[in-house]
Amino acid sequence: MITSAELRHRHAEVWDAAVGHRFVDELGAGTVDDAVLARYLAQDALFLDAFVALLGAAVAAADRPGPRMVVARQLGLVAGDEDDYFARALARLGVDAPAEPLAPTSGFLALMDGSRRSADYATAMTVLLVAEWLYLDWAQRVGDEPADWLYAEWIALHRGPAFAAWVAFLRAEVDRVGADEQAFARAVELELAFFDAAYG
Numbered sequence: 001m002i003t004s005a006e007l008r009h010r011h012a013e014v015w016d017a018a019v020g021h022r023f024v025d026e027l028g029a030g031t032v033d034d035a036v037l038a039r040y041l042a043q044d045a046l047f048l049d050a051f052v053a054l055l056g057a058a059v060a061a062a063d064r065p066g067p068r069m070v071v072a073r074q075l076g077l078v079a080g081d082e083d084d085y086f087a088r089a090l091a092r093l094g095v096d097a098p099a100e101p102l103a104p105t106s107g108f109l110a111l112m113d114g115s116r117r118s119a120d121y122a123t124a125m126t127v128l129l130v131a132e133w134l135y136l137d138w139a140q141r142v143g144d145e146p147a148d149w150l151y152a153e154w155i156a157l158h159r160g161p162a163f164a165a166w167v168a169f170l171r172a173e174v175d176r177v178g179a180d181e182q183a184f185a186r187a188v189e190l191e192l193a194f195f196d197a198a199y200g
């Protein structure tokens with residue numbers, strides 16, 4: 001069975017391009033153009049809805065009570081603190097209507113919705129793993145959080161001991177139940193394309 005470490009190694013080129021993206025550098029510096037940040041967050045609000053549904057599918061499909069509870073707790077955080085951040089950030093950036101999905105967002109929605117409908121725990125956890133691990137990776141790469149809450153909170157949501165423990169749990173679960181390599185590769189490609197798309 002392929003491990004999460006091996007998967008990341010196999011897909012390192014695209015993974016590293018996403019983690020080292022210009023958007024990440026600008027987030028860390030607090031210098032993303034407002035129109036770029038608005039486009040990114042409006043697309044990510046669409047991502048968030050499918051992501052919450054996928055977390056719900058993983059809760060339902062988990063093969064053991066312990067992991068089910070861990071995923072359920074994280075679902076609560078995403079639907080709470082993270083959703084609250086979106087409401088405030090989009091209001092500040094003047095985004096008052098849902099965006100039309102750009103191609104990488106549509107790709108993510110198809111991947112997440114397909115995985116959710118399959119009710120396959122291993123595939124759901126593989127997609128969640130990429131989405132969370134790659135974000136932990138970039139968030140750990142940037143330095144001190146900028147003073148502006150718009151940047152600081154987005155970075156803080158994706159690093160720190162609790163988020164790192166969540167990612168460690170996802171890795172352990174994927175290593176236990178077996179990864180879906182096709183889903184892993186697709187999700188990594190989409191993460192890179194998602195950052196690219198923010199620039200229009």
Ligand SMILES: Cc1ncc(CN)c(N)n1
Nearest residue numbers: 044047131132135191194
């Ligand atoms: C596109 C994308 N990928 C991952 C994450 C982190 N959950 C996110 N918010 N958006």
